[in-house]
Amino acid sequence: xxxxxxxxxxxxxxxxxxxxxxxxxxxxxxxxxxxxxxxxxxxxxxxxxxxxxxxxxxxxxxxxxxxxxxxxxxxxxxxxxxxxxxxxxxxxxxxxxxxxxxxxxxxxxxxxxxxxxxxxxxxxxxxxxxxxxxxxxxxxxxxxxxxxxxxxxxxxxx
Numbered sequence: 001x002x003x004x005x006x007x008x009x010x011x012x013x014x015x016x017x018x019x020x021x022x023x024x025x026x027x028x029x030x031x032x033x034x035x036x037x038x039x040x041x042x043x044x045x046x047x048x049x050x051x052x053x054x055x056x057x058x059x060x061x062x063x064x065x066x067x068x069x070x071x072x073x074x075x076x077x078x079x080x081x082x083x084x085x086x087x088x089x090x091x092x093x094x095x096x097x098x099x100x101x102x103x104x105x106x107x108x109x110x111x112x113x114x115x116x117x118x119x120x121x122x123x124x125x126x127x128x129x130x131x132x133x134x135x136x137x138x139x140x141x142x143x144x145x146x147x148x149x150x151x152x153x154x155x156x157x158x
Contacts, residue, residue, distance in 0.1 A: 012099045015092075016106050019083055028077055033107055035080040036100040039071070043097055054094055064088030067096075114140065 023029040043050050052058055052066060067088055071081045087096050101117075108115045116136055124132065 012095060012102050015083075015087070015099050016103045019079075019103060020106060020110075022079060022083075026079060028079060029107065031077045032080055032083075033104060035071070035074075035076040036104055038074060039076075039080075040097055040100055042070070042074070053096060060088055060091050060093060063093045067093065 019032070020029075023032050043053060049070070052063060064085060067084055068081055071084060084096060087093055087099065092099070105115050105117075118132060118136075
């Protein structure tokens with residue numbers, strides 16, 4: 001579990017804070033968070049896309065073009081597309097899902113939510129996911145605002 005009271009620090013925090021301010025100005029925070037959640041799920045569910053994002057052999061220009069095409073086809077907000085383009089041009093595409101997750105955590109922190117992140121080495125079925133949620137929810141009072149995030153991470157060593 002990650003405590004959302006923890007402030008983001010370092011390089012990703014600069015991107016996160018700048019994006020949050022832009023979302024606040026454009027009044028599109030909800031759409032950007034949806035875009036990020038959808039993209040993270042897409043990366044988790046698509047091994048080829050995952051490999052593309054983390055492969056040092058694919059140039060940042062190609063990564064950027066492919067990433068932008070995917071976001072456009074997914075009808076992502078223009079701010080999401082521009083933000084991801086900046087990450088690609090700055091050679092940060094390998095951090096994109098981390099920055100997106102950190103951004104979602106920062107949004108939750110500012111909303112007063114408690115974020116529960118669960119990483120699994122295999123994809124959970126619906127019953128396993130529901131059982132896990134119940135176990136976690138039993139440790140919090142019902143009036144707390146919880147955000148439950150479940151991530152499937154394939155072993156990158158195989």
